[in-house]
Amino acid sequence: MTEDPQEPPAGSRAPSAIRPSERGRPPARALARTHPDPRSLVKWLALGACVLALLQASVLGAQSTPTPLSISLDEAISMAMERNPSVLVPEGEVGASLWNVRAARASLLPSASVSGGVSWQGSGEERLGSLTSGELGLIDQPSWYFSQYNAGLSYSLSGATLLAPREARAGLAAARARSTSAANALRLEVTRAYIEVLRRDEAVRLADSEIERASANLRLAEAQVSVGAATQLDVRQAQIAVGRARVNKTREEGEAGNARIGLLVLLGQEPIGAEAVRLTTSFPLEAPTLDESALIAEALEGNPELAQLRAQEEQARVSVRSAQSAYLPSLNAQAGWSGFTRQASDGQLLIRQAEARVEGRIQQCEFQNELFSRLADPLPSQNCRMLALDPASRNAILAGNQAFPFDFTRQPPSVGVQISIPVFQGLQRQRQIESARVQLRSAQLREDDRARSLRGDVARSVTTVRTALATARLEEENLEVARAQLRLAREQYQAGLVGFLQLADAENILARGEREFLAAVFTVHEALAGLEATVGRPLIQR
Numbered sequence: 001m002t003e004d005p006q007e008p009p010a011g012s013r014a015p016s017a018i019r020p021s022e023r024g025r026p027p028a029r030a031l032a033r034t035h036p037d038p039r040s041l042v043k044w045l046a047l048g049a050c051v052l053a054l055l056q057a058s059v060l061g062a063q064s065t066p067t068p069l070s071i072s073l074d075e076a077i078s079m080a081m082e083r084n085p086s087v088l089v090p091e092g093e094v095g096a097s098l099w100n101v102r103a104a105r106a107s108l109l110p111s112a113s114v115s116g117g118v119s120w121q122g123s124g125e126e127r128l129g130s131l132t133s134g135e136l137g138l139i140d141q142p143s144w145y146f147s148q149y150n151a152g153l154s155y156s157l158s159g160a161t162l163l164a165p166r167e168a169r170a171g172l173a174a175a176r177a178r179s180t181s182a183a184n185a186l187r188l189e190v191t192r193a194y195i196e197v198l199r200r201d202e203a204v205r206l207a208d209s210e211i212e213r214a215s216a217n218l219r220l221a222e223a224q225v226s227v228g229a230a231t232q233l234d235v236r237q238a239q240i241a242v243g244r245a246r247v248n249k250t251r252e253e254g255e256a257g258n259a260r261i262g263l264l265v266l267l268g269q270e271p272i273g274a275e276a277v278r279l280t281t282s283f284p285l286e287a288p289t290l291d292e293s294a295l296i297a298e299a300l301e302g303n304p305e306l307a308q309l310r311a312q313e314e315q316a317r318v319s320v321r322s323a324q325s326a327y328l329p330s331l332n333a334q335a336g337w338s339g340f341t342r343q344a345s346d347g348q349l350l351i352r353q354a355e356a357r358v359e360g361r362i363q364q365c366e367f368q369n370e371l372f373s374r375l376a377d378p379l380p381s382q383n384c385r386m387l388a389l390d391p392a393s394r395n396a397i398l399a400g401n402q403a404f405p406f407d408f409t410r411q412p413p414s415v416g417v418q419i420s421i422p423v424f425q426g427l428q429r430q431r432q433i434e435s436a437r438v439q440l441r442s443a444q445l446r447e448d449d450r451a452r453s454l455r456g457d458v459a460r461s462v463t464t465v466r467t468a469l470a471t472a473r474l475e476e477e478n479l480e481v482a483r484a485q486l487r488l489a490r491e492q493y494q495a496g497l498v499g500f501l502q503l504a505d506a507e508n509i510l511a512r513g514e515r516e517f518l519a520a521v522f523t524v525h526e527a528l529a530g531l532e533a534t535v536g537r538p539l540i541q542r
Contacts, residue, residue, distance in 0.1 A: 083268025159325020302536035339408030
């Protein structure tokens with residue numbers, strides 16, 4: 001039986017085959033050209049969206065890549081000084097102490113004061129003592145406007161006032177000493193953090209070297225196995241050494257990152273992107289000539305902490321004298337000037353009040369004339385109409401009422417002087433003196449103790465620097481021997497003279513020697529930084 005060439009083989013599919021019911025239709029490809037498939041459009045749109053998302057992610061990733069930041073030790077110290085609160089707070093205290101000095105000096109000058117004000121009083125019946133204005137015949141009281149001023153000078157002088165500038169200067173010196181001590185402590189802290197980052201970076205570099213050597217040993221073990229000079233056990237041991245070296249590098253990288261974060265936080269920077277920070281200051285393995293006696297003398301002269309204690313002692317000594325001045329007399333002097341104005345809201349009421357008063361005097365005058373005429377020997381009568389209020393008097397009343405607010409009527413000036421001599425105040429003065437003496441004694445003891453311990457600190461620091469420097473040089477020699485030993489062990493293992501364990505031991509000895517040398521080098525730098533902080537000045541140029 002022959003197959004029909006128009007039919008596909010059994011069990012196969014022909015995508016372009018046309019069923020009998022479809023023979024009048026165009027092929028599927030022709031339909032795809034004329035009418036696009038919606039599913040293919042969705043696929044192309046999804047693909048385009050993915051491409052755009054990848055491009056945007058790459059752009060954002062490029063933007064978020066931290067810019068490398070190179071920092072020297074001096075720059076790090078300057079950044080910390082500008083932002084660290086441990087230094088900014090004492091600097092603020094220095095500014096406040098400076099104003100205390102200015103205020104203490106100004107207290108020796110007279111103080112002046114000027115005041116003024118205006119007021120208003122409404123119309124109505126006013127109480128005058130036990131009577132009222134109506135009962136006294138003062139009717140139709142207008143509203144009043146008042147203004148007044150007062151100017152005065154006062155001067156006080158006492159023993160505490162005379163000693164106030166000196167006491168304030170002692171407080172300023174103590175504040176500056178605290179600020180200097182805080183700056184010195186922060187400088188040491190930044191230096192140690194900077195050294196710690198360098199130490200961790202070197203540890204990462206040593207971990208890379210260990211990985212390279214372990215990988216080289218692995219390749220050597222594999223080569224030995226390929227020629228039949230070693231077994232698979234050597235390869236496994238070499239692989240374990242490579243894995244351990246990688247674990248050590250991961251650990252060291254984490255410690256290095258934490259050290260960078262700690263440094264940035266200390267500098268007042270954001271810890272984001274700490275891995276991009278690069279330190280540019282190098283610390284060579286060298287130390288200056290250390291004269292212990294000279295360094296002790298410099299420390300006693302320039303140590304910031306000891307200078308702070310000396311300033312506190314001087315401040316306590318001035319406080320004792322200020323407390324003793326409470327037994328001295330004090331002087332107080334005052335002088336004052338004042339004035340006032342008063343103006344009625346309605347001048348015509350004042351005229352009517354004046355007319356009422358004049359009318360009363362006229363009636364009294366006429367009554368006296370009546371009495372004088374009834375005498376046996378009559379007295380001459382008075383012209384009572386001369387007391388009448390004339391236009392000039394009325395104008396004078398109106399003109400005198402135009403005083404508010406600056407046509408002041410001056411009151412008599414006053415001057416007074418007072419001298420006070422303290423006699424007995426319930427032992428309060430002696431209590432203050434004894435308290436100030438205790439503070440002075442405590443400050444002296446702290447200063448003596450710090451000076452004594454400072455001598456020991458310098459001596460110990462010098463010994464530590466010398467010992468660390470000698471140790472570092474010995475470790476450097478041991479490191480060279482360990483490197484030579486590793487080269488020899490590798491050659492012997494390659495020649496089949498020793499086993500892989502001897503090669504691994506040589507590798508471990510070299511790794512331990514590198515770590516010991518690294519620790520010795522940075523111990524020198526840390527000890528030298530501590531000695532510089534104790535002495536109060538740099539000892540080497542970095």
